[in-house]
Amino acid sequence: MKAFTALVAAMLAVTGAPAVAHADATWQPGTPPIATPWTDQVSPDxxxxxxxxxxxxxDRWQSLNGVWQFAGAAEGEAPPFGEQLGERVLVPYPIESALSGIQRHEDRMWYRRxxxxxxxxxxxxDGERLRxxxxxxxxDATVWVNGVRVADHRGGYDGFSVDVTDALRGRGSQELVVGVTDLTDRTWQPVGKQRNVPDRGIFYTSSSGIWQSVWMEPVSASHVERLQMTPDxxxxxxxxxxxxAAGDGVTVEAVAYAGNRAVGRATGPAGTELRVPVPDPKLWSPDSPYLYDLTVRVLTGRKVVDRVDSYFGMREVGKARGADGKLYLTLNGRILFNMSTLDQGYWPDGIYTAPTDEALRFDIAETKRLGFNTIRKHIKVEPDRWYYWADRLGLMVWQDMPSMRTGGTPPADAQQEFQRQLREIVTEHQSWTSVTVWVPFNEGWGEWDRAATGRIADDLRVQDPSxxxxxxxxxNCCASRGDSGRGDMIDFHQYVGPATPSPTADRVAVDGExxxxxxxxxxxMWFGEGHAYEMTPDSATLTRRYVENQRDLLTVANRCGLSGGVYTQTTDVEHEVNGFYTYDRQVQKMDFARVRDVNRAIIRSVDGTGANAPPPAAGTPGLTGVGYWPLDDGSGTVAEDRAGDHDGTLVNGATWTAGRTGGAVQLNGVDQYVDTGAAILDTTGSYTASAWVRLDSLGGFATAVSQDGDRxxxxxxxxxxxxxxxxFSFxxxxxxxxxxxxxxxxYHLVGVRDAASGSLTLYVDGQPAGTASSCLGEAAGGHTVIGRARFNGGPVDYWRGAVDEVHVxxxxxxxxxxxxLHASER
Known part of the structure; x- marks a missing residue:
């Protein structure tokens, strides 16, 4: 048997040329704000x-990509059978893209050819069927062939196929009309980062209509519809x-090949699980992405009525405890740190659709060249050829489910539709070797209930236990409904981070962004200016900050037991300028050799043996603390420290008021606070902060005690x-x-940071009120302050009310x- 790649190349040479029925000279590509190296390679042919x-x-098929007729549509409009539509669109590029030739959004549209x-x-x-x-x-898509309605399909990320044989009219010209409705984020449909009005932030241009390939092929009535493959x-x-399809009474024969050599064969009834032997398998991994070829034949008696060619990799993903006792991700039974990029899959010329297959391959190949072994495919599903290249080049994939829009709670029917589409996407992608992790929710976007999230995670494990x-x-972020405790991972996001979760008894810990x-x-740049989580002035600084951040990730990984880290991001996207490449893939923004070196060092160094932090120091005994401000001073601008020598200074007119006991400091929530003038706590270890507090108003953040870091x-x-x-927060x-x-x-608030357990615990009025996991503390050499915080380089979160009896x-x-302590001060 020929190798799989040679077979595909031969098929393309013989049958793969697009059959363009309306290669009309009126089609013209639009002009994208910036172009990729492949933009000018795209044409109707x-x-x-x-x-x-x-x-x-x-081995027999025909592409229907190319120039189609196009028109915007009105709700309820009759299909334009037999009509010449006024515009030309290049399929399969979404209509908002320059490559489509339309370059605008339409809520409703017609395609015709x-x-x-x-x-x-x-x-x-009695012959073949046409799919x-x-x-x-x-x-939402509806398909007509010769005026016969042959298909209705809902969902923007999964494929569909329909038998159109009975709608054909003899051997001549056949009319194909496709009607599409896409309201994007004006509904609760899964949209990922698409928006009707993209912002100058983290949401982008929508991608409506046909955005993946269209093709037809003849098949027998009994033919393979899908192969579900799981290596064991x-x-x-x-x-x-x-x-x-029509599988009753037919037999299936499957043969696995290593190159040209058959290594295993199995035969059995259609629709049943076959065990194809793969003796002494060569295992697939990012370092050695070996793939076996597979031929599957459908037989009626001894007659072969269908044949498909495929491939697979032998690999196994799981979890195991390291020598340090923590739980880690494994590949093929060995601990392997998942060093990942966040990959959005957007293009300035094709928006959701890469201009060429070479371009599609490029992002994956460059990710591999940068020393990564994983890609988090971020709230988008790619065409099948993207996963083929991930399989062949050797990148593991965390596959996100495209989220519903942010803000509000989706209604019950949208919740059910989201789950239906998630199941279908998993079904369609269940056999890709590269896909190792399913991610149903991101930062709470479109999430409606924490218990439902846990149930969905459990359902996914049942659907795909491999x-x-x-x-x-x-x-930990944003619109999250909180931790359901389900699934195989606890995943925190932190910018610029890295995040510091710790594994539990049954879940590994990962930094998801x-x-x-x-x-x-x-x-x-797509716009004339851009944004990121931290801007840098030049490539050298950008590279230095990346390397520093990744070295921090390595420290967190070894001390906390992280199994993966996801860096944002592969390329710039529209207003975001935080990629390794510019959005047009024309400029490498970092020193790629240094990026590769630090990434590979992380993968090599995280092996489950751990480099655990030393046990925390015993600290100062007693309940007075190393800093104690009773705030009973009553006059002047000095708050006495009765535990040390760090008297506080009342800033910007902070005043005295009646306290929980004695006096207290009154703060206006705008600019007033108390500055102790020193970094009293070593925030990389264990510590505690306590205060009596009274709020004069709710809404917005307000911080009673904190210690400044650089940013x-x-x-x-x-x-x-x-x-x-x-x-009590990090x-x-x-x-x-x-x-x-x-x-x-x-209220009496106490925040306890326990470095040994990697935990934060909040107490309210002497009782435990909440806990969170964060393995490492943030080093902060700034002042310990009462009544405000610092975030992203500036003062924030001024207290609105009174603060009394502060200890650290x-x-x-x-x-x-x-x-x-609570009882003694009550």
């Missing part, structure tokens, strides 16, 4: 001509379930306006009280000590 489905290849069935295809009668295949159409290393076999489930990437360092490159406070003993709860991590506070009432401790108080 070569619009993604490659066979679109590499894991289910047939004609085609002819090749005369050597024996379609119709029409769509890689993806966003969002313990059994030395491929578990193969061929899903066959992969891991990351129930909620960025569970960090970094995001930016650099503007003139003449290579952000090391900790926040605070009221979180985002949650309407008291909290940037991006909050231990939250269970209920909202009241204004005008005194150079150790973690126990629960009994917190209760004793």
């Amino acid at each position: 070569n619009a993604l001509p490659e066979y679109p489905r590499p894991q289910l290849v047939r 004609t085609f002819q069935v090749p005369p050597n295809w024996q379609v119709g009668g 029409l295949n769509f890689g993806a159409v966003d969002y 290393l313990a059994d030395g076999s491929l578990r193969l379930t061929p899903h066959v 992969r891991l489930v990351n129930a909620h990437s960025g569970v 960090h970094g995001g360092f930016g650099l503007e490159v003139d003449d290579h 952000t406070s090391a900790f926040f003993l605070q009221y979180s306006g985002a949650d309407n709860r008291f909290a 940037a991006g991590v909050r231990a939250l009280a269970p209920t909202a506070p009241e204004t005008g009432r005194w 401790y150079d150790r973690a108080l126990s629960a009994a000590e917190v209760a004793q």
